[in-house]
Amino acid sequence: MNESIQADRFPRQELLRTLYRFQAGEEASRRVACAPGCAACCTDRVYLTGLEGGLLRGELERLGRLDLLARLMPGPGPSYTCNQLARLCLERSEPPDEPMPAEPAGVCALLDDGRCAAYDARPLACRVMASRQKCGSGGQAQGDPWWLTLDTALMQIAEHIDMGGSYGSLGALLADEGEDGQGDLLRCEPLPGLVTPPEHQVRLQQTLGPLFAAPVAGRPLGHWLDLIRGG
Numbered sequence: 001m002n003e004s005i006q007a008d009r010f011p012r013q014e015l016l017r018t019l020y021r022f023q024a025g026e027e028a029s030r031r032v033a034c035a036p037g038c039a040a041c042c043t044d045r046v047y048l049t050g051l052e053g054g055l056l057r058g059e060l061e062r063l064g065r066l067d068l069l070a071r072l073m074p075g076p077g078p079s080y081t082c083n084q085l086a087r088l089c090l091e092r093s094e095p096p097d098e099p100m101p102a103e104p105a106g107v108c109a110l111l112d113d114g115r116c117a118a119y120d121a122r123p124l125a126c127r128v129m130a131s132r133q134k135c136g137s138g139g140q141a142q143g144d145p146w147w148l149t150l151d152t153a154l155m156q157i158a159e160h161i162d163m164g165g166s167y168g169s170l171g172a173l174l175a176d177e178g179e180d181g182q183g184d185l186l187r188c189e190p191l192p193g194l195v196t197p198p199e200h201q202v203r204l205q206q207t208l209g210p211l212f213a214a215p216v217a218g219r220p221l222g223h224w225l226d227l228i229r230g231g
């Protein structure tokens, strides 16, 4: 079992689910062209935390679709996690080069008949993928600068929730379960601060307020984030 979903003194799964619910609320206020059956963004270049991978595997098991895991290929992994990149930005350091993958992105192994086989447990990287216009085959998603700011913050918080756990591609995380930290897997880092353009700083603070105050296992989510940082 992935260390992220072992029982520990932090309610990480509930914190992550609370984050997912918050993101869904935000998503509901966005005008997007995305609709069921539209899956241009469902590729094998989706990166997630080990905690998210555990939820995804549990959902596939519940649905009797663990067979889909046999389709997973490790694929190219990320060069850095969201918080590593944020830390480098805040330190004004250059991030490591992101090598150009030799192969074009393939279709996500969990895409079944044009739909996500584990939609309710899809990772945050999939949840925040949205476009104002139809992308279609080869098309480009058209987002909004504010969406990017908020979604980046949520990705950073999701990583912090799984601090010390694994981070990588769907294939590397689910195919390599039990071999934590090997292959292309990276380690989740704590929040170094949120990378926010000046014009969004106040709005982000106001928007995230209810998330940090959301009760989880008797404490505000923000308090749990502090406790996780303390180890």
Ligand code: SF4
Pocket (backbone or CB within 6 Å): 039, 041, 042, 043, 046, 108, 109, 110, 111, 112, 115, 116, 117, 118, 119, 122, 123, 126
């Ligand atoms: S996990 Fe589901 S939503 Fe995410 S890329 Fe794969 S099929 Fe698409």
